[in-house]
Every structure is written in structure tokens, then in C-alpha cells.
Amino acid sequence: MxxxxxxxxxxxxxxxxxxxxxxxxxxxxxxxxxxxxxxxxxxxxxxxxxxxxxxxxxxxxxxxxxxxxxxxxxxxxxxxxxxxxxxxxxxxxxxxxxxxxxxxxxxxxxxxxxxxxxxxxxxxxxxxxxxxxxxxxxxxxxxxxxxxxxxxxxxxxxxxxxxxxxxxxxxxxxxxxxxxxxxxxxxxxxxNGTARAALAVRGLGVTYSPSWNPFAGGRVRVRYTVENDGNVWVSGTSRVAISDLLGRTGHDATGAVEELLPGGGRQVETRVDGVWALGRLRTTVSTSPTLLGDAQAGADLRPASATVTTWVVPWAQLALLGLLAVALLGLRAVARHRRRRLAGLLARARQEGRQEGQEAVLVGGAPAGAEPDAGDARR
Structure with a gap:
């Protein structure tokens, strides 16, 4: 070596x-x-x-x-x-x-x-x-x-x-x-004595960054501190689970907790992409310790977890709905305008037809095929 x-x-x-x-x-x-x-x-x-x-x-x-x-x-x-x-x-x-x-x-x-x-x-x-x-x-x-x-x-x-x-x-x-x-x-x-391997999650904070593409989910940034509350040298694993307003969990992220000495701590940041902002987001971070060094039989292993709720507004989706609503209202207004215009044109055409008929009677006399009166017959 x-x-x-x-x-x-x-x-x-x-x-x-x-x-x-x-x-x-x-x-x-x-x-x-x-x-x-x-x-x-x-x-x-x-x-x-x-x-x-x-x-x-x-x-x-x-x-x-x-x-x-x-x-x-x-x-x-x-x-x-x-x-x-x-x-x-x-x-x-x-x-x-x-x-x-x-x-x-x-x-x-x-x-x-x-x-x-x-x-x-x-x-x-x-x-x-x-x-x-x-x-x-x-x-x-x-x-x-x-x-x-x-x-x-x-x-x-x-x-x-x-x-x-x-x-x-x-x-x-x-x-x-x-x-x-x-x-x-x-x-x-x-x-030697009772070995207690305990991790704690503290300072859990969650921020949501929306995607301005209304057809794509946003990013959740999870920050927290993992602390060794036990009395032995440990590492471990962490898991971040995010559930939506209906309680459905579809976004998980796992990672390793690096070695921690008793009383020590380390800040962790995890990013989860593709998360839809539909109101409430419930984020849970759970940790499981692993004993390092000379393992002791019967060691007390204590997992830990922390949960925070974040309310987010789906701005991109709301903007899309707003645009669709404006477009729909615009189309309806155009359709109504066209119907009114068509109805006006039809009414005008009918009116013009009636006027033309009346003018023909006044200018051309009796209609063709009418019987001559008695004075005309004697002449």
C-alpha cells in the first residue's frame, strides 16, 4: 500500500x-x-x-x-x-x-x-x-x-x-x-454497552418550482438536516415520498446518508422532477440508520421521519385554462355575431323582395291574364 x-x-x-x-x-x-x-x-x-x-x-x-x-x-x-x-x-x-x-x-x-x-x-x-x-x-x-x-x-x-x-x-x-x-x-x-443508532430529520423545508410548460410537472426541492442522535458511528439511507391532494404517492427519491459521528449532522438536498402542483403536496422524509465500526449484537436501531405540507398553485395550468376560456368566449362571440349578421341579411333580403314586388305592381299595371273591363270590350 x-x-x-x-x-x-x-x-x-x-x-x-x-x-x-x-x-x-x-x-x-x-x-x-x-x-x-x-x-x-x-x-x-x-x-x-x-x-x-x-x-x-x-x-x-x-x-x-x-x-x-x-x-x-x-x-x-x-x-x-x-x-x-x-x-x-x-x-x-x-x-x-x-x-x-x-x-x-x-x-x-x-x-x-x-x-x-x-x-x-x-x-x-x-x-x-x-x-x-x-x-x-x-x-x-x-x-x-x-x-x-x-x-x-x-x-x-x-x-x-x-x-x-x-x-x-x-x-x-x-x-x-x-x-x-x-x-x-x-x-x-x-x-461497550448499549449501542443506540438513531437518526433524526430536522429543519425540513420544501419549495416548489413550477414548469411554465403546462403539460409538464414542476420540480420539488427538499432540504433537511440528518443528525445522529445516537451514541455510535452510523450511516444510513433516506427516502423522500411526495403525495398529492388525493393522497396518491407517485414520486419517490432515495439516497445514502453518509457517515455521521454521535452528535454530528449533515445537510441534505433532494430534487424531484415531474411533480404536478394540484393544491396540497405532502412530503415525508424517512431515514434508516446502519451501524458502522465493530457491529454489536442487539444494537438499538431507531429510524426517523418528518413530514411537511406545502400548498402550491398550478399557475401554468390555470393560465392555460384562462386562455382556453378566453378563446371559447371569443369563439362564442364570433358565432353570435355571424348569426346576427346572417339573420340581418336574410331579413333585409326578404324586405327587399317585398319592396320589389310592390314596385312591380305599381309600374306595370294589372298582372298578365286579367279580364278587360266592360268599357274596353265595347270599343
């Missing part, structure tokens, strides 16, 4: 305090670069294979007493009051010996789902305080040193997961700020 490395170089431009960057691990070690005060430095992954002579490059990974092993991080399931010894391996790719500071701290997931440790200026209150490791280790050029560390679970520790991280750090001075570069891996500590 490949090594992952980090490099100290010229200080980058400052970033807001508390912002952390995680270098994607190559395969074995989780590489984290954190800042004690402001900037963060991230090295290219190729540095592990061909380290720059002008840079400082090192890796940290889980190990046994004899050397590095195949673990990406450490999973430990312990009872309250129990103590175990683990090991880490620090490898220095540089051409000179380096004195590394070894530190442990509480772990968390960033907004993008990457594991990280609390920075040195933030005190740990959970699993990070359970790890006891020597403060410094000096590693020669192109050498690897194995360092033991002890994990001691408090007797009053609550059941569940208590994530932590351990790292080898180097602090360099760049101008007026100190840059702390850390390379380490996660230590997932689980206290």
Missing part, C-alpha cells in the same frame, strides 16, 4: 481561523493538515513517492510493535476502566533528522464528511483525552520509528463511540505566524 505524505513549504495566503483542510489519503494513512492559528498547507500526493529534497515529508499510520500494519485507522472496543496499548509508525522521507511532536485530540467530521482533529488551540474533552503518548519523537532521514501509546477508558465513560485522532506535527515559522502541519489517522474508540 502507498504512503501518504505532507510537506512544509512557503506559507500560503491566510484563511479564516479554525478552517481545516484534509489531504486525501493515498491508501493507508489519513493525512490531515491543520492550522494552529491561520494558514493551512497541503502537499501533492506525489511527494510521498519522490520527496522534494527542499521539503519535509512524512507519514503516520497504525502499527504493531514490530512495524506498520495494514490498518487505515484504529478501531478499539473497550470496557469502562479498561486500558490497552497501541502503536503508531512515523516515517521521515527527508534527508535530515526531524523532531516531531506527537499529539492526540478529539475527532470530528467536516462539512464535506472528512475526518479531522481539533486544532491545538481547542481543548479536547472526549476520546482525545483518553490517549497518552510521548510528547516528541526524533526520526532520522528515511527512517521509520514505532511509538507506543496507551488508551485508557474512564470508569464513568458512557457507552458508544468517542472518536479521536493522533498525529505527528511540525511547527514552522512563516513571517508573523506559526504554521502547524499535522499528519495522522483516526482512532475510533467504542465503549
Amino acid at each position: 502507498a504512503w501518504a505524505g505532507a510537506r512544509i513549504g512557503p506559507p500560503p495566503s491566510p484563511v479564516p481561523k479554525g478552517r481545516l483542510m484534509t489531504v486525501t489519503p493515498l491508501r493507508r494513512a489519513l493525512v490531515v493538515l491543520a492550522v494552529a492559528s491561520l494558514p493551512v498547507v497541503a502537499a501533492p500526493s506525489a511527494a510521498a513517492a519522490e520527496p522534494d529534497p527542499k521539503a519535509l515529508t512524512w507519514t503516520v499510520q497504525p502499527a504493531t510493535a514490530s512495524g506498520p500494519d495494514q490498518r487505515r485507522w484504529i478501531n478499539a472496543s473497550l470496557d469502562p476502566g479498561q486500558s490497552v496499548t497501541e502503536h503508531l509508525a512515523v516515517r521521515n522521507f527527508s534527508r535530515s533528522a526531524v523532531a516531531f511532536s506527537l499529539k492526540a485530540a478529539d475527532g470530528y467530521l467536516t462539512d464535506k464528511g472528512r475526518f479531522n482533529m481539533l486544532s491545538s488551540d481547542r481543548p479536547s474533552v472526549d476520546g482525545g483525552t483518553w490517549i497518552d503518548v510521548q510528547e516528541k519523537v526524533t526520526v532520522g532521514p528515511n527512517e521509520t520509528r514505532v511509538v507506543p501509546f496507551t488508551i485508557t477508558v474512564p470508569r464513568d465513560a458512557t457507552p458508544g463511540d468517542h472518536p479521536a485522532g493522533i498525529a505527528a506535527t511540525v511547527t514552522s515559522t512563516g513571517g508573523t505566524v506559526n504554521v502547524e502541519s499535522r499528519v495522522g489517522f483516526r482512532v475510533m474508540l467504542r465503549v
Whole structure:
């Protein structure tokens, strides 16, 4: 498996305090670069294979007493009051010996789902305080040193997961700020007891964007936050179901809930197309947790759901109906006008016919075939 490395170089431009960057691990070690005060430095992954002579490059990974092993991080399931010894391996790719500071701290997931440790200026209150490791280790050029560390679970520790991280750090001075570069891996500590895997859906909001094509449905945008209300490390699945005014459910969307540590949360957005806006839309989001880490028999799995009702107006369809109504009224008005005009023409024709008949009688005398009167006969 490949090594992952980090490099100290010229200080980058400052970033807001508390912002952390995680270098994607190559395969074995989780590489984290954190800042004690402001900037963060991230090295290219190729540095592990061909380290720059002008840079400082090192890796940290889980190990046994004899050397590095195949673990990406450490999973430990312990009872309250129990103590175990683990090991880490620090490898220095540089051409000179380096004195590394070894530190442990509480772990968390960033907004993008990457594991990280609390920075040195933030005190740990959970699993990070359970790890006891020597403060410094000096590693020669192109050498690897194995360092033991002890994990001691408090007797009053609550059941569940208590994530932590351990790292080898180097602090360099760049101008007026100190840059702390850390390379380490996660230590997932689980206290035996009742495991409760519970997801909660909060802040559910739904917006509807109509399609201006009256023959096509619109888009429903569903936003919510999935939070881990349990005491163990979980992932899961989510399902969005949308029903119309008559209760018919014809639009579903499913997705994966990425890993969440106890107390953590993540915002989710789902889009569903082709939904007709016919008054009421009822949107239900349901989640089902999946236990991660060392599975425990009889774990309490608690699904959750939330529902919100949205009233929408089918503007495109109403506009189409309005146009059809206007067109129908217009056609009826035209038809009535034509009927009235035709009736007027017929009445005029009849009137003109009667007038022509009367004029013919007055101008032409008696009609043809009439009997001559007596005076005409004697003449």
C-alpha cells in the first residue's frame, strides 16, 4: 500500500481561523493538515513517492510493535476502566533528522464528511483525552520509528463511540505566524454497552418550482438536516415520498446518508422532477440508520421521519385554462355575431323582395291574364 505524505513549504495566503483542510489519503494513512492559528498547507500526493529534497515529508499510520500494519485507522472496543496499548509508525522521507511532536485530540467530521482533529488551540474533552503518548519523537532521514501509546477508558465513560485522532506535527515559522502541519489517522474508540443508532430529520423545508410548460410537472426541492442522535458511528439511507391532494404517492427519491459521528449532522438536498402542483403536496422524509465500526449484537436501531405540507398553485395550468376560456368566449362571440349578421341579411333580403314586388305592381299595371273591363270590350 502507498504512503501518504505532507510537506512544509512557503506559507500560503491566510484563511479564516479554525478552517481545516484534509489531504486525501493515498491508501493507508489519513493525512490531515491543520492550522494552529491561520494558514493551512497541503502537499501533492506525489511527494510521498519522490520527496522534494527542499521539503519535509512524512507519514503516520497504525502499527504493531514490530512495524506498520495494514490498518487505515484504529478501531478499539473497550470496557469502562479498561486500558490497552497501541502503536503508531512515523516515517521521515527527508534527508535530515526531524523532531516531531506527537499529539492526540478529539475527532470530528467536516462539512464535506472528512475526518479531522481539533486544532491545538481547542481543548479536547472526549476520546482525545483518553490517549497518552510521548510528547516528541526524533526520526532520522528515511527512517521509520514505532511509538507506543496507551488508551485508557474512564470508569464513568458512557457507552458508544468517542472518536479521536493522533498525529505527528511540525511547527514552522512563516513571517508573523506559526504554521502547524499535522499528519495522522483516526482512532475510533467504542465503549461497550448499549449501542443506540438513531437518526433524526430536522429543519425540513420544501419549495416548489413550477414548469411554465403546462403539460409538464414542476420540480420539488427538499432540504433537511440528518443528525445522529445516537451514541455510535452510523450511516444510513433516506427516502423522500411526495403525495398529492388525493393522497396518491407517485414520486419517490432515495439516497445514502453518509457517515455521521454521535452528535454530528449533515445537510441534505433532494430534487424531484415531474411533480404536478394540484393544491396540497405532502412530503415525508424517512431515514434508516446502519451501524458502522465493530457491529454489536442487539444494537438499538431507531429510524426517523418528518413530514411537511406545502400548498402550491398550478399557475401554468390555470393560465392555460384562462386562455382556453378566453378563446371559447371569443369563439362564442364570433358565432353570435355571424348569426346576427346572417339573420340581418336574410331579413333585409326578404324586405327587399317585398319592396320589389310592390314596385312591380305599381309600374306595370294589372298582372298578365286579367279580364278587360266592360268599357274596353265595347270599343
